Amino acid sequence: MAVKSVIEAIREGLQEEMRRDSKVFVLGEDVGLRGGVFLATQGLMDEFGEARVI
Known part of the structure; x- marks a missing residue:
């Protein structure tokens, strides 16, 4: 099982x-x-664009 922070999991x-x-x-x-x-949500706007990350 990978160890990650709560923020990474979110x-x-x-x-x-x-x-x-x-x-x-x-x-x-x-x-x-x-x-x-x-x-x-870091990086989500780059991947999904302004229409989906508001």
Whole structure:
């Protein structure tokens, strides 16, 4: 079993679901370019674009 932080697990879960279902999106304060306060959404905008990371 891989050892990862809670934030890494959250990010991987979001990526997995967003790859699986094009209707899934992330909406929140600072989740875009910055990746959120704890960086849980870091890189999602690069991969999925501004329409799905709001």
